[in-house]
Amino acid sequence: MIERKTSLEKVLAILNLFSEDKLTWTADEVVAATGYSRPALYRYVKIMKDAGLLVADSRFGFTLGPRIVELDYLLRRSDPLMVHGVPEIDSLAQCCPGNALLVRWYGSKILCVYSAHSGQGINTSYHRGRPMPLARGAIGRSILAYLPKARLAKLVKSRVDEFAAVGFGASEDEIISNFSRIRNDGFAVAYGEVTPGVVGIAAPVLDAKRSPVASVCVTVLGSQLEAGQIEEISAKVRQSAHNMHMRY
Known part of the structure; x- marks a missing residue:
């Protein structure tokens, strides 16, 4: 039986791609790494961009967004x-x-x-x-x-x-x-x-x-x-x- 990931798990999987060894990802690279269809990927990316979790740049691809910094500030206080x-x-x-x-x-x-x-x-x-x-x-x-x-x-x-x-x-x-x-x-x-x-x-x-x-x-x-x-x-x-x- 194939275990299907929820939308939340798919979003988290994109976040988990980022590491010290690879700080930016192109759409093609994310598709290759996750197996998501391109329409699905852009749907998830839009949600993450709107939430400030990702920043998309036509030259560099996807990078982590400013919401991460804001969450870090809140973590330090809570x-x-x-x-x-x-x-x-x-x-x-x-x-x-x-x-x-x-x-x-x-x-x-x-x-x-x-x-x-x-x-x-x-x-x-x-x-x-x-x-x-x-x-x-x-x-x-x-x-x-x-x-x-x-x-x-x-x-x-x-x-x-x-x-x-x-x-x-x-x-x-x-x-x-x-x-x-x-x-x-x-x-x-x-x-x-x-x-x-x-x-x-x-x-x-x-x-x-x-x-x-x-x-x-x-x-x-x-x-x-x-x-x-x-x-x-x-x-x-x-x-x-x-x-x-x-x-x-």
């Missing part, structure tokens, strides 16, 4: 994670060297939604809204460690090579064991996996059902860390994450 998380991240940046980040987990992606830095801030290529690596670094691990066992096992099985490439375990069992250790500790630490020479220390933000929704992270140059400082920073990161959990 999302409980942002409302309660921004002061926590600002506070972390004042007491820890390097960068403090709030990273949202949704679907199978993680992306930075807010960041602040001390006077010793580190240049990063993962700014607000850009998806971050899931299998590399402390942020992804702090979240994945709190997934239900069956879901974590399925994800690990599909990414064994990625975890192995950064030394997080050579087998599914070893990787799962390392995640159990992170869950017991309440935080994750990674050394130079996302940015060379930078240490990441992250703890998960949990919702009322104790499911991970985000991560709090501090990144600091390894050369600036002193003995015992990882333990000191991890305690502050865990406290900030806990404070958000209590308000989420």
Whole structure:
């Protein structure tokens, strides 16, 4: 039996075509990617243009529209994670060297939604809204460690090579064991996996059902860390994450 998509699903499928690798789409490209007829495509595009979700240009094709920016502004003011998380991240940046980040987990992606830095801030290529690596670094691990066992096992099985490439375990069992250790500790630490020479220390933000929704992270140059400082920073990161959990 062929499963038919609703009009809403077809509109969302067009939005989901846009990525960092491909920021503009022509009508021919959208038709080829979605299989929609051209009359149907233009019907959906008109709806999206009228809503401000798309901009159409005869020279460049379709790009995302200004309504996206407006929604982002509203999200910053309404999302409980942002409302309660921004002061926590600002506070972390004042007491820890390097960068403090709030990273949202949704679907199978993680992306930075807010960041602040001390006077010793580190240049990063993962700014607000850009998806971050899931299998590399402390942020992804702090979240994945709190997934239900069956879901974590399925994800690990599909990414064994990625975890192995950064030394997080050579087998599914070893990787799962390392995640159990992170869950017991309440935080994750990674050394130079996302940015060379930078240490990441992250703890998960949990919702009322104790499911991970985000991560709090501090990144600091390894050369600036002193003995015992990882333990000191991890305690502050865990406290900030806990404070958000209590308000989420």
